[in-house]
Amino acid sequence: MARVDLVTLDAESLNRRRIVRGMTKAELSVVAKINGVTVRKALCGQGVSIRSARALADALGMKYASILRQSMRGTETKARQSSEQGVPAVMAVAG
Secondary structure: OOEEEEEOEOHHHHHHHHHHOOOOHHHHHHHHOOOHHHHHHHHOOOOEEHHHHHHHHHHHOOOHHHHEOHHHOOHHHHHHHHHHOOOOOOOEEEO
């Protein structure tokens, strides 16, 4: 089974930016080129893949680091560095 590293995003910031831009969740899904379920998860503060998080940031014109939930900032970098060194990432699920 493949492992997928998850990050938790600042749902409030994402929702605020989405509304300011006049986008529905469905429109955000299309612009970000990710599944609508993934968009809803991110907007509710549930974990999403790093790829999806970056796609959401790009679609909303935000910096990736700015959408990470406060407690997650720095964790993703540590997880990436650990996985590059052969150490399992901090947050992983079988998929």
